[in-house]
Amino acid sequence: MKFKEINIKNKRATYDYAIGDTYTAGIVLTGTEIKSIRLGKASLVDTFCYVDNGEVWVKNMYIAEYFYGTYNNHSERRDRKLLLNKKEIAQLEKDGKLTGFSIIPLRLYISDRGLAKLVIGVAKGKKEYDKRQSIKERDDKRNIARFFQKR
Secondary structure, eight states, rough: OOOOOEEOHHHHHHHHEEEEEEEEEEEEOOOOHHHHTTTTTTTTTEEEEEEEEEEEESSSSSSSTTTTTOOTTTTTTTEEEEOOOOOHHHHHHHHHHHHEEEEEEEEEEEEEOOOOOEEEEEEOOOOOHHHHHHHHHHHHHHHHHHHHHHH
16 A cells, blocks of 8 residues: 655754754654644654653654544644664663754654654754855755756
8 A cells, every 4th residue: 555655854953953863763643643644734843852761752743633533632742752772762862961962853754654754863053154054055056956957
């Protein structure tokens, strides 16, 4: 069975942070949450992850209430548990405790098996001049693409 291509990105993450290591994690969801994600009604804006008692949690991730849900509907911004290996959790915990580093969700997608997956990355916040450099590089790439497209 082929699932509709769902690929929800955190566009601010690459602008505000320099991304280091990335991990792919499963998410513990309720029935109405996965239905909303399959409809594309989710957002990763202002979302972050944290490690608590050997478990990784994603905080402030928005998943809209399912339209056809009844009293079983979920709350939109509840904390959701992420599924990772023990080694990955230990590495994330070590990296997350370093000064200036955060664990940021980068992308939410549906796998080939129909499971929701979240790509998270260990990120270091950019300074203002780093952001200007990123904007300059993006504009240069756009101008080069335009130049070669005209020819």
